[in-house]
Amino acid sequence: xxxxxxxxxxxxxxxxxxxxxxxxxxxxxxxxxxxxxxxxxxxxxxxxxxxxxxxxxxxxxxxxxxxxxxxxxxxxxxxxxxxxxxxxxxxxxxxxxxxxxxxxxxxxxxxxxxxxxxxxxxxxxxxxxxxxxxxxxxxxxxxxxxxxxxxxxxxxxxxxxxxxxxxxxxxxxxxxxxxxxxxxxxxxxxxxxxxxxxxxxxxxxxxxxxxxxxxxxxx
Amino acid sequence: xxxxxxxxxxxxxxxxxxxxxxxxxxxxxxxxxxxxxxxxxxxxxxxxxxxxxxxxxxxxxxxxxxxxxxxxx
Numbered sequence: 609x610x611x612x613x614x615x616x617x618x619x620x621x622x623x624x625x626x627x628x629x630x631x632x633x634x635x636x637x638x639x640x641x642x643x644x645x646x647x648x649x650x651x652x653x654x655x656x657x658x659x660x661x662x663x664x665x666x667x668x669x670x671x672x673x674x675x676x677x678x679x680x681x682x683x684x685x686x687x688x689x690x691x692x693x694x695x696x697x698x699x700x701x702x703x704x705x706x707x708x709x710x711x712x713x714x715x716x717x718x719x720x721x722x723x724x725x726x727x728x729x730x731x732x733x734x735x736x737x738x739x740x741x742x743x744x745x746x747x748x749x750x751x752x753x754x755x756x757x758x759x760x761x762x763x764x765x766x767x768x769x770x771x772x773x774x775x776x777x778x779x780x781x782x783x784x785x786x787x788x789x790x791x792x793x794x795x796x797x798x799x800x801x802x803x804x805x806x807x808x809x810x811x812x813x814x815x816x817x818x819x820x821x822x823x824x825x826x827x
Numbered sequence: 828x829x830x831x832x833x834x835x836x837x838x839x840x841x842x843x844x845x846x847x848x849x850x851x852x853x854x855x856x857x858x859x860x861x862x863x864x865x866x867x868x869x870x871x872x873x874x875x876x877x878x879x880x881x882x883x884x885x886x887x888x889x890x891x892x893x894x895x896x897x898x899x900x
Contacts, residue, residue, distance in 0.1 A: 626865040676893055677832055683886040684839045690879045691846045697872055702860070719856040720849065
């Protein structure tokens with residue numbers, strides 16, 4: 609619950625219970641993309657609308673005097689701009705990264721355009737890398753960046769990208785801690801180094817005794 | 828000039844009709860998404876969408892009226 613609050617409470621866990629499909633599953637992190645992305649889209653739409661507004665006022669007041677057409681074009685610009693702005697907000701609102709104690713899930717939904725639900729079951733994969741990267745002055749200033757999680761599947765390597773999220777470094781550290789905790793608690797596999805011959809690595813499923821280790825080193 | 832105004836109004840009408848259909852279908856789809864995923868859209872966005880739909884319809888109507896007035900000249 610503390611982690612949920614760290615994500616600025618952008619999505620309430622009560623609303624997302626439909627995504628908890630495995631018994632005993634709990635939310636660890638729920639994130640959306642940074643608010644700057646829809647804000648930037650809205651800014652671009654507003655700038656373009658202003659451009660159209662000025663050009664239409666110039667055409668219908670100075671070139672040809674046609675106030676009725678100006679009014680109609682003003683309404684059309686307003687309607688189209690509002691449609692684009694609401695689309696940007698809805699797309700941002702329905703793009704979620706959900707991390708539970710059993711799976712990592714990315715959900716993207718754009719009405720009439722796309723629906724993508726990409727989930728990775730943590731029981732079925734081995735997490736090999738969690739990297740955070742931030743590029744550029746603006747992203748550094750806004751604390752905006754990507755977190756890439758690399759999974760080693762039996763057949764291939766797969767990367768899951770939490771792109772353009774807030775606090776990428778904190779999130780990667782949290783994820784690393786959580787995934788490491790879940791692995792150490794669930795696995796019985798152990799690698800250990802021989803004291804006499806440090807280049808040798810033994811793979812074991814049980815922690816060996818010191819006597820057994822000595823005997824093995826002698827043989 | 829009248830023909831140019833008629834052509835321009837027709838282009839505007841096409842844009843507004845597409846926008847109206849998009850907003851209307853989006854509202855229907857978002858209701859379904861709300862039932863399916865359980866994620867409710869903020870009330871303010873829902874209201875903005877509904878107001879936008881009303882303005883879309885009003886704009887289409889005003890463009891059609893303008894077209895009639897231009898054609899009757």
